[in-house]
Amino acid sequence: MLEIDALHFETIDSTNNWAKAHIQNLHKNKLTVIVADEQTAGRGRRTNRWTSPEGNLYASFCFFTNQANCISNVTQVMAISLAETLTEMGFTPMLKWPNDILLSGKKCAGILCEAGTLDDLTYAIVGIGLNINMSKQQIAQYSFTLTSLLEEAGRNFKIENIRISLQKYFRANLITLMQKGFEPFLESYKTLLRLRPGDRIKFHHDQLQYQGAFHSIQNNGSLNLLLDTGEVKNFISGEIY
């Protein structure tokens, strides 16, 4: 059940773009993984670019479902899957709500999910970029809030081994998500979160900024923020900064 089809490109504009352009040709009952060694126009969330030189993992995981409700948690499940992969490798990952993966408090991976419908089915393209063999000098060109596995462990890693491990975890977790929803993941997601109740945060949603304290994660994975006014406001999307 849920066989994996992997397609590899040396260079591509963006694995998510390719998946979107070819979505009608992908197998409806398989998990298709589009992988590239480098991307010339990698995209991040909102209108951000995702700089994508060789040496890192760039992959889009594509699947179809008739349960559209599972899509809202699929990026969190991908983040948990990567955390499982990294933990198995000896790292201590943490998550920044909703789905950034952190090592030593710095971002090592980001996830961009794009969903739509085709022939009465919902599809999701879950793109993930993981900084693997990126040197300190390369990272410094982009941002001081980023890191890579090389930077954290002081050695290079084989990208394919990490991708295969991530595929294994994500496939198993996706089956659980489709069958049982987000509930089975809730405790491990909360444990992996860097935020603890009471932590002060600045929050950005729909071009509005909020300040307050982290309150809790609801059962559907959404975030409750205790505003300075005393009101608890719920967000299903947004950005902590």
Ligand code: BTN
């Ligand atoms: C983020 O802004 O945190 C999300 C980054 C997502 C980057 C990945 S790399 C593979 C896939 N293809 C893209 O163009 N973007 C995603």
